Amino acid sequence: MARALSNEKRNTIVETAKRLFAEQGFAATSVADIARVAELPVGSIYTYFSSKEELIRSIVDEGWADFRGRLQESFATTRSPEEIFGLLLDTFLPELLADLDFITILLNEGIVYTHIEEKAQELSSLISSVFAPITRQAPSLKDFTGTDMEAALLVYFLGVLGAVRVAKAANLSVTSSDVLAFLRLSIRNGLGIAI
Amino acid sequence: MARALSNEKRNTIVETAKRLFAEQGFAATSVADIARVAELPVGSIYTYFSSKEELIRSIVDEGWADFRGRLQESFATTRSPEEIFGLLLDTFLPELLADLDFITILLNEGIVYTHIEEKAQELSSLISSVFAPITRQAPSLKDFTGTDMEAALLVYFLGVLGAVRVAKAANLSVTSSDVLAFLRLSIRNGLGIAI
Amino acid sequence: MARALSNEKRNTIVETAKRLFAEQGFAATSVADIARVAELPVGSIYTYFSSKEELIRSIVDEGWADFRGRLQESFATTRSPEEIFGLLLDTFLPELLADLDFITILLNEGIVYTHIEEKAQELSSLISSVFAPITRQAPSLKDFTGTDMEAALLVYFLGVLGAVRVAKAANLSVTSSDVLAFLRLSIRNGLGIAI
Amino acid sequence: MARALSNEKRNTIVETAKRLFAEQGFAATSVADIARVAELPVGSIYTYFSSKEELIRSIVDEGWADFRGRLQESFATTRSPEEIFGLLLDTFLPELLADLDFITILLNEGIVYTHIEEKAQELSSLISSVFAPITRQAPSLKDFTGTDMEAALLVYFLGVLGAVRVAKAANLSVTSSDVLAFLRLSIRNGLGIAI
DNA sequence: TATGAATGAGACTTCATTCAT
DNA sequence: TATGAATGAAGTCTCATTCAT
Incomplete structure (x- = not known):
């Protein structure tokens, strides 16, 4: 009423x-x-x-749920490395980068106010499960161990996010398109995947 | 006394x-x-x-001066790509990663409390000037434009820092050695430089 | 309905x-x-x-009206000291003590939110009018002046209520039966009334 | 400095x-x-x-320590029932009644904000230990059991405090002298102690 | 009439900074 | 110079009461 x-x-x-x-x-x-x-x-x-803290937790949790949902959706409906990387580069990352505020909060405040370690573990295993078959096919990755791969994913993921974030905050000439373009090149050259 | x-x-x-x-x-x-x-x-x-703000500014500025000093020193006294990357991987980055608190503050608070955009510009031009000759020599980089290079540096630099930071904060199994090992592999494979 | x-x-x-x-x-x-x-x-x-204050005032006023009603009823229909004290000890006080919350509110909040001074005056004159004939009959009270009597009533009345209240709140072994038993003894010994 | x-x-x-x-x-x-x-x-x-709550706790605890100190002091240095009651009536209670605010807080807020049940137990055993020998001597108390005595002490103690408190709050004509005078009479008549 | 979201005054508490000692 | 008590603005949160629905 x-x-x-x-x-x-x-x-x-x-x-x-x-x-x-x-x-x-x-x-x-x-x-x-x-x-x-x-x-x-x-x-x-x-x-x-109910509190300022619940507010930030809601922001992080809802943003994370959204993020993970998109990721799982991508991986569930596609198969070939080309498709996966295509989705990542053309859909997933652009959408993620469009919500840079969420990323900023996750990285800056997440450690104190949310269980970022759980999220990192979750992300790590999710991505690993998808990438495992791919890396086995890429001859250029024969020297990379499992730990190297984990490190690689972290570096690229956080590097891309950090680069876009800093570029925007510091008003650099680099744009998120540039960063994604570099990533595309790296994948093409490093993994020999045509995208 | x-x-x-x-x-x-x-x-x-x-x-x-x-x-x-x-x-x-x-x-x-x-x-x-x-x-x-x-x-x-x-x-x-x-x-x-004189104030709490001056304290953080001092921390960031002194840390930054130290950081830039080491970088310039490395670049001033060395020549070949192998030496440069060797120094970066064996001395410069390990020292930087040992002072993770500085990095954390720089990335989390620097945007608000210090002129991070100036520092980013400074770093960018400094690194570019050093890497320009190298990239010209590396055949595998022929597709990379100047903007790609800027993006690449940002991604790798922030990726490495971010990875080590998150790994520590989230208590992941990845260590800073792993991250540096991955970086070594990337340089070796991607740029064809023997280190 | x-x-x-x-x-x-x-x-x-x-x-x-x-x-x-x-x-x-x-x-x-x-x-x-x-x-x-x-x-x-x-x-x-x-x-x-209409307001929180009206709520407490209603509680106190209605509780008080009930209390006074019972008292007047007792006194209106009885005569002898034995009957009066019997009613007080066997009916009135037990009923009052069963509604300890009312007493607690009256004593703790009544002073600020209700006109406790009016109630005290009212009670005093009501009780005095009933007790006056009794005290004249009790030889053991010949030394007591009118003021002593007022004080006595206050002390016993508030003492009984306070004792039961504190005993309950502080979880003492003393019960309201004990307190009433003591009161019975006091009256029997002090006033020579057989109850 | x-x-x-x-x-x-x-x-x-x-x-x-x-x-x-x-x-x-x-x-x-x-x-x-x-x-x-x-x-x-x-x-x-x-x-x-450090907080509003610490403030009230300090008030109650310090007031209580003072109160108990006086009581123990009285009981430690005196012997006969006459002396004990004399001290109670002439020194202890007047001093206590002079700090009525403390009593009011103890009774109204003590239950929630301080451990009033501990204090009640403490007081009860302290007083009992002093009064035990007295009551054995007073022939008029032969009908009183231990529980009756506990109840009696509570009733008189809380009755006196309550009476003075209400009299002041409600602006009654009864004064704390009147209350003490009544108490003196009660002791004299009830216990047969000459004071 | 019944409901509970909406409101902003005011509660408790923290804190950067000053300055008496 | 060294110290830490003093200060009051500002922060988070609660709550009696109103009123749209």
Whole structure:
């Protein structure tokens, strides 16, 4: 009978908080900041989230669920290395890079406020399971051990995200297209996969 | 003598603050925290630094100066690609990775509290000037444009730092040796440089 | 029919609020607390009471009216000292002590939120008028002045209530039966009334 | 070298808080209230007490230590029933009643914020040990069991405190002298002790 | 009428910085 | 110079009450 919780309001809060947390950091962003930018009264934030910490946790958890969902979807419906890398480069990474604020928060604040180690493990095993067959086919990777592969994935994944993030934050001339182009070249040359 | 004591105290403050800023973030670390952990009175902090912000700026600036100094030194006294990469892999990066707290602060807080864009530009041009001759010699890099190279450097540099950082924070099995080993392999295979 | 339902709800609110106010205090109990425990929506509370303060005032006033009603009833229909004290000890006090929450609220919050001084005056004159004839008959009370009597009534009345309350709150071995037994003895020995 | 903690300031805080907690209740008294009345900045309260709760606990614990100290002192240096009751009536109770705020807080808030049950047990055994020999001597008490005695002590103790408290709060004509006078009479008549 | 989301004043507490000692 | 108590602005969160639904 009373007003229903507004999904629109909740979204506004999440989006505003995500932006401010990414720009200024979690601790440096006050709930009042979020309320002011979102043009909502402070109390409303607490109608939708029981605490500032629950807010960041929701942002990270929901972003992560979305991220993992896309990844699993990609891997579930495709087969050949060409297709997998094509999806990664043309769909998955562009979408991920479009939500750079989520990445920034995950990397900067995730360690303290969320279980980033679980997420890293999860990601690692998910990717490994997909890449294992590929790496066995690529003759250029014969020298790489399993640990090398893990390290490689981490370096490329975090490198790409970090590069785009810093380029944007520091206003460098490098764009996310450039980074993806480099990645494409690396895969083509390093793994001999035609994409 | 009084001077020597002062330097020791200043060092204690810097090291303590660096650790705490890296672990908890700048905003979440209070000056009282630093004083308590450093076993110094709060007032002493203000004898050496005029504000909390000056403290983080000093940490970042001094760390950066040290970092750039090592880099320039490496490049000034060496010539061949093999030597350059050898130095990078055997001396420079291990030393840098040993001071992970500095990196963490630079990447997490640098954007807000220091001029990270200047540093990125500086690093970019410095590295480019060194790598330009190398890339011209490497036949495998003939497809790479200048922008690709910039992107590549960013990806590898931030990828290596990020990988080591996340591996440590998330308690992954990957170590910084693994990451450097992967990097060695990449350089060997990708650039055809024997190291 | 709607009326019956209303009374039931109103009762639930009053009983729940009385318990919580007694346990936690008025200021420490939120309207939302009451609603949650009573399993009613917050809005319902305001259908029956215009404010939180009106709620406590209603509790105290209605409890007091009930209390005074029982007292007057006892005194109106009985005569001899034996009968009066019998009623007090066997009916009135046991009933009063069964509603300890009311007493707790009256003593703890009554001073601020209700006119406890009026109630005290009222009680004092009511009791005095009943006890006056008795004390004139008891030879052992010949040394007691009117003021002594007032003090005596206060001490015994508040002493009994306080003892039962503290015994319960502090989980002492003394029970309300013990307290009443002591009171019976005191009256028997002190006033020479056979009960 | 820096300013020393001021006992005077701490006292002001304690006395102010004690008064306000007694008058309005703990929950209804804000730290800002205390600061305003004490004419101190809010922050200063937290220089001396780590929280509002620690403040009330300090008040209760220190008041209780003082109270118990006086009681033990009285009992340690005296012997005869006459002396004991004399001390109680002429020194101990008047001093206790002079600090009515402490009593009010102990009874109203002690249950939630301090371990009142421990204090009650402590008091009970302390008093019992003193009164045991007395009651054995008083022929008028031959009908009283140990439990009756415990109940009696509670009733008289809480009755006296409650009477004085309500009399003051409700502005009754009964004074604390009257209450003590009644108590003197009761002891004289009931126990046959000449005081 | 019944509901519970909405609101913003005000609660407790922290903290960077100052300055008396 | 060295110290840490002093300060009050600002932070997070609660809550009585209202009112759209």
